[in-house]
Amino acid sequence: MKLFKKKNYIRINPPEAVSVPMEETPSIPDGLWVKCKHCDKTIYTKEINEYKICPNCGYHFRLTAKERIALICDEGSFEEWDTDMKAKNPMQYPDYDKIIQKAQQKTELNDAVVTGCCKIGGYDTVLAVMDSHFMMASMGSVVGEKITRAIERGTKKKLPVIIFTASGGARMQEGIISLMQMAKTSSALQRHAGAGLLYVSVMTDPTTGGVSASFASLGDIILSEPGATIGFAGRRVIEGTINEKLPDEFQTAEFQLEHGFLDKIVPRTELKNTLIQILKLHCQKEACENG
């Protein structure tokens, strides 16, 4: 019966199942070919232009703050604020400085948000763009402070504020101080709103946790991109609680639109024009005669 004897293969230890951190998955590597996370198709990078949308299925790849600013602002109009602000270590979390340094080297950013003012279609606007490549754009002191200052400057200069949100939630390594950023940013928005000024929140992939429970959800108008993940509690936490698998569309932009928490889903290619239209509709004549 030797014929049927099971062959003894050499067994090479299989790699342990490592869960890839969310921030690693969807960015486009510098290669000629890239695999779309959504449709699994291999795409020739030349086919993806500055919009970074999969030509096969329309998946919107995550953008860096720099790429977003280039897409949205009128050319050369972006003036960055608080460029040197960096995190400290309020909770003395072990190796927090090293974690931050690594993220800084990877992204060439100081922290997870870029703020400033710019023109969009000629309209002066305060702009904040979160960058999920930096520690999943978790909100600690720097993110909270830069966004608060941006909103405060918007209030002072009587300018609209546009925030592109993306975040895994609070920066846990900063402990309770990160939670306080939710209160701080929301308070600044209360004053901006009290001055009768426009705030547009654009939720990009992913907008979750403490950011979804503060400034992201407080826009006069809330837009999103197709397919973005938006929700408060983590999908896996909920699946663990109810002990069943949730459908793919749970906590997507489409799900939020259906449940009444978004004004509009706008494809990336049309986003700038939509923002210009909204700014135009809120522009008081004397304040911006020439747009």
Add this chain to the structure above:
Amino acid sequence: MDNKAMEIVKKSRMVSRPTTLEFIEQIFTDFIELHGDRHFADDKAMVGGIAMLENQPVTVIGVQKGHTIEENVKRSFGSPNPEGYRKQLRLMKQAEKFHRPVILFVNTSGAYCGVGAEERGQGEAIARNLIEMAGLKVPIISIFIGEGGSGGALALALADKVWMLDNGMYAVLSPEGFASILWRSPERSADAAELMKLTAPDLLKNGVIEEMIPEAKEGLAENLEYTTAILKEMLVSQLQQLQALSTEQLLEQRYQRFRKYGEFTE
């Protein structure tokens, strides 16, 4: 082996720990409970209504846990759904209309995690409370009587004064969650509790709370009157001070209270 911080976390969660309704009963008179958010349902994890604090009407609201499994199931173990936060908001706006101060009791491990909570906008409900509380024209005092976890606790704590009982806690998430997310080892929750500076003395030092409220040596449940008598006196005198301020002063102080949080270099 538990350290001091983890011991406090466990005390803050004890099923026997007095709940919001017991505090209300001992501190206030003429309490009338008001129900519902007027949009969807009445969340039993959040209770609230109007009551007298000595001679003045106040609005009292708090997260309600139970002492038994049955009651805790009814109260979602003290984790409010969006309709709970919206009931809180409705009662706070009602308080503003009638110039009543708002007193909030916080005791939650966090907002409820579930499909329905997401469908009804848990994030939006918390965010809305934050922005509305930032502008609410009456004094707000929040008291952490037990657990305080994450955005679900903060939604009741954007206040002029935030106080905490000796064995209360307040953190960005549970020490178990912290250990499992950051270290992938939930068994290190005691280390996490220590690191997170979530106890009342630590929070007092960091300026997250203004006052610590003592618990009797024999235990909070064993002698609740000891704590509520002190708390009542503190509330009366604190409200007097807050009510002496103009609305502008009150809101400016509240703004600055939260504006200061953040550690960074530039």
